[in-house]
Amino acid sequence: MEGIDWAAAAKGTTARKPGVRPGLGARVRSCPPMKTRFAPSPSGHLHVGGARTALFNFAYARRLEGSFLLRIEDTDQKRSSDAASIGFLKDLAWLGIRWDEGPEFADGHVHCGGGKAGPYFQSERLEVYADELNRLVREGKAYHAFDTPDELEAKRQAARAEGRSYRYDRAGLMLSPDTVQRYLDEGRPSVVRFKAPEGPVTIADEVLGSATLPAGEVDDFVIRKADGYPTYHFAVVVDDELMGVTHVLRAQEHFNNTAKHILLQDALGYRRPVYAHLAIICNPDGSKMSKRDKDRILRAAVKERGLEAPPHGTMDDAVFEAWVADKNVQLDLEHAMRLADALDVQLPEINVDDFRRSGYLPEVLVNFLALNGWSPGGDREKFDLAFICREFDLPRVIKTPARFDRTKLLAFNLDALQAMPREAFVDRVRAHGDEFHPFFMEHLSEAQFELLAAASHERSKTLDDMFRTNRWVLTPDEKLAWEDTKPVRKALTGGGPTGLDQLRALQPILADLADWTVPELERVITEFAQAHAGGQLGRIAQPLRIAVSGGTVSPAIFDTLAILGKKSTLRRIERCLEWAAASAGLAG
RNA sequence: GGCCCCGUCGUCUAGCCUGGUCUAGGACACCUCCCUUUCACGGAGGUAACACGGGUUCGAAUCCCGUCGGGGUCACCA
Numbered sequence: 001m002e003g004i005d006w007a008a009a010a011k012g013t014t015a016r017k018p019g020v021r022p023g024l025g026a027r028v029r030s031c032p033p034m035k036t037r038f039a040p041s042p043s044g045h046l047h048v049g050g051a052r053t054a055l056f057n058f059a060y061a062r063r064l065e066g067s068f069l070l071r072i073e074d075t076d077q078k079r080s081s082d083a084a085s086i087g088f089l090k091d092l093a094w095l096g097i098r099w100d101e102g103p104e105f106a107d108g109h110v111h112c113g114g115g116k117a118g119p120y121f122q123s124e125r126l127e128v129y130a131d132e133l134n135r136l137v138r139e140g141k142a143y144h145a146f147d148t149p150d151e152l153e154a155k156r157q158a159a160r161a162e163g164r165s166y167r168y169d170r171a172g173l174m175l176s177p178d179t180v181q182r183y184l185d186e187g188r189p190s191v192v193r194f195k196a197p198e199g200p201v202t203i204a205d206e207v208l209g210s211a212t213l214p215a216g217e218v219d220d221f222v223i224r225k226a227d228g229y230p231t232y233h234f235a236v237v238v239d240d241e242l243m244g245v246t247h248v249l250r251a252q253e254h255f256n257n258t259a260k261h262i263l264l265q266d267a268l269g270y271r272r273p274v275y276a277h278l279a280i281i282c283n284p285d286g287s288k289m290s291k292r293d294k295d296r297i298l299r300a301a302v303k304e305r306g307l308e309a310p311p312h313g314t315m316d317d318a319v320f321e322a323w324v325a326d327k328n329v330q331l332d333l334e335h336a337m338r339l340a341d342a343l344d345v346q347l348p349e350i351n352v353d354d355f356r357r358s359g360y361l362p363e364v365l366v367n368f369l370a371l372n373g374w375s376p377g378g379d380r381e382k383f384d385l386a387f388i389c390r391e392f393d394l395p396r397v398i399k400t401p402a403r404f405d406r407t408k409l410l411a412f413n414l415d416a417l418q419a420m421p422r423e424a425f426v427d428r429v430r431a432h433g434d435e436f437h438p439f440f441m442e443h444l445s446e447a448q449f450e451l452l453a454a455a456s457h458e459r460s461k462t463l464d465d466m467f468r469t470n471r472w473v474l475t476p477d478e479k480l481a482w483e484d485t486k487p488v489r490k491a492l493t494g495g496g497p498t499g500l501d502q503l504r505a506l507q508p509i510l511a512d513l514a515d516w517t518v519p520e521l522e523r524v525i526t527e528f529a530q531a532h533a534g535g536q537l538g539r540i541a542q543p544l545r546i547a548v549s550g551g552t553v554s555p556a557i558f559d560t561l562a563i564l565g566k567k568s569t570l571r572r573i574e575r576c577l578e579w580a581a582a583s584a585g586l587a588g
Numbered sequence: 589g590g591c592c593c594c595g596u597c598g599u600c601u602a603g604c605c606u607g608g609u610c611u612a613g614g615a616c617a618c619c620u621c622c623c624u625u626u627c628a629c630g631g632a633g634g635u636a637a638c639a640c641g642g643g644u645u646c647g648a649a650u651c652c653c654g655u656c657g658g659g660g661u662c663a664c665c666a
Contacts, residue, residue: 225664541625
């Protein structure tokens, strides 16, 4: 931990209007406990933007000693709602974000969820919404409408063609009660619309300040769909009230929706939570970071190469064709990764799980996410979850959209990795390998693994680096192939005694070495370099490295040889010499 | 297009509310040099921003107005 200016840090930690809860009145005697929530729609993966929203809600609840609720907004029947749809819960848990109330989740020592205000899946709360909705209809604050989607679409088109913005024309309100009843009895498809009161609406926002939407901006929006499900606007308002949510921190794309929610709250006689809208997270090019970005990049690569069939072994023709034909189709992760491999393109990390797979530490991601959209002030930018929970406040939330800088995240990850004790690093790499590189782990002895991991520590930017850059350990001695590149040629054929000469001279010395350990290798090879290369270890190390790894990059040479073992080292040198002899221009 | 929000180095930001201490600080990236057994790491230094134009003021990155630019939103998606 670096030095912290605690006095300065403490200055900005008070919310602008602590405890102010408009419309509270007599319903509650004392201030109810503060409660935040994260309410995503079901998904197998947590998007980084969502992760940040969840993080801020969680941290804010901790900071104000309130509680944090998780709710699943699954009111869209078109979106799947099976078990995989809440796969993102594990992503939240991985980041260390725990919810006090909501869907139950258990993993090892971690247990989240439960609570008395459930169920926490909106699809299981239909009766609750029906009650509140009927109340609104009874009071004349909402009404049935029978317009078909096509009719509405036509009206929207017409409005657009005339250059004016579309507002629902209240056709449903013109119907007589008898007609409405008759239509209903006939079973005509209908929705329920909220009768939006006239007049401007003022949104109080703790981050953006308050803004007033002119009268007529909010039209009679749908609150119950034809399938009987509530729309997002209705469900969110009802649930926030019933579940006792006092503070709503959500993405800025909801800012304008807040007007709808306020109107609904007034009509229903609800309390109004404190709102704070968070700027969205963007790609480096400024576009909104989206889960479709991966497909976009793959499509571009496919188009650039003029591919008409999927590369061998990536996916079925049918899957490929469907994906190419419709820009809205998303490849599943497995297919996307294989295609990216085949096309040699790098997929951007978008979901929390992508970052995990890439070898980022959860504590680093949390730190970085918090930094994109919030700042503790001053020069402080390295901190942990506990710090965020202690310091997070609304006045310091940034209003402007931030571009997600993966390079800086990588630098942070490197710093965290380097700051780790050796043992901790090896353990983390092992866990990462067990999960994402089982083949690699199976083919290495425990001793080899520990040597490799330790040797890779100081050059690792992610937990994944070691596995990606050391394929040579997995290659059987008889299968190793050498790159015929400029640096390889230079190391092997350049110099007075050439690299290949040195290798030949080294063979018997290494063959005679009884104690194949890092110190012994270092002693023998350094001595050799002293005697035959004027002490320039590089003249010996590089040819050796190439001989045993096939390329110019590997851990420190003594570590490299120790990991490989005596037998493999000697065999590889032998084969490298054979390869060189057989290659034109390489015979040293 | 209507409405709403935003605008400090390439990027993330500190400073802005409570004008002077800002010839604008930090971090990542970039450039140069050093270290070096490859790749990295590390060390030293450097380039680089208050979008623009008007006010207000003795004085503005900080307050006001306008312009331009960016984003969000206008669904029986959330």
